[in-house]
Amino acid sequence: MESAVPVSLEETPFDPAEFSWLWFVSAATYGVGDIVTTLALVGYDDAVAEGNVLLRMAIEAFGLSGLVGLKLLAFFVCLAISLHGARDADSALYYGPPAMLAIVGAFTTAYNLRLLIG
Numbered sequence: 001m002e003s004a005v006p007v008s009l010e011e012t013p014f015d016p017a018e019f020s021w022l023w024f025v026s027a028a029t030y031g032v033g034d035i036v037t038t039l040a041l042v043g044y045d046d047a048v049a050e051g052n053v054l055l056r057m058a059i060e061a062f063g064l065s066g067l068v069g070l071k072l073l074a075f076f077v078c079l080a081i082s083l084h085g086a087r088d089a090d091s092a093l094y095y096g097p098p099a100m101l102a103i104v105g106a107f108t109t110a111y112n113l114r115l116l117i118g
């Protein structure tokens with residue numbers, strides 16, 4: 001029976017060091033930058049509300065842990081897609097998720113910082 005994810009990236013045409021670097025950048029921009037600046041805005045500035053309806057509903061239902069939980073869910077879903085792409089030797093599925101998260105994370109971090117600064 002074939003595994004859903006590769007046991008290691010050595011079994012794929014992709015470089016494990018490259019994979020680590022891609023996901024480090026993604027985690028830094030989306031996982032840290034976006035989450036931290038969003039928490040700062042939503043948690044400490046009453047004049048700012050979350051623009052994403054789904055995230056706003058999660059915050060209303062579960063507080064700031066709802067925001068973090070949904071962002072982590074998105075991160076891990078993208079990680080699973082990337083691992084699936086590696087297993088299938090699909091470059092778009094391998095590179096797309098971390099690139100998308102890095103771009104979204106960099107944009108939203110910069111936007112949130114702009115809102116924090118004023």
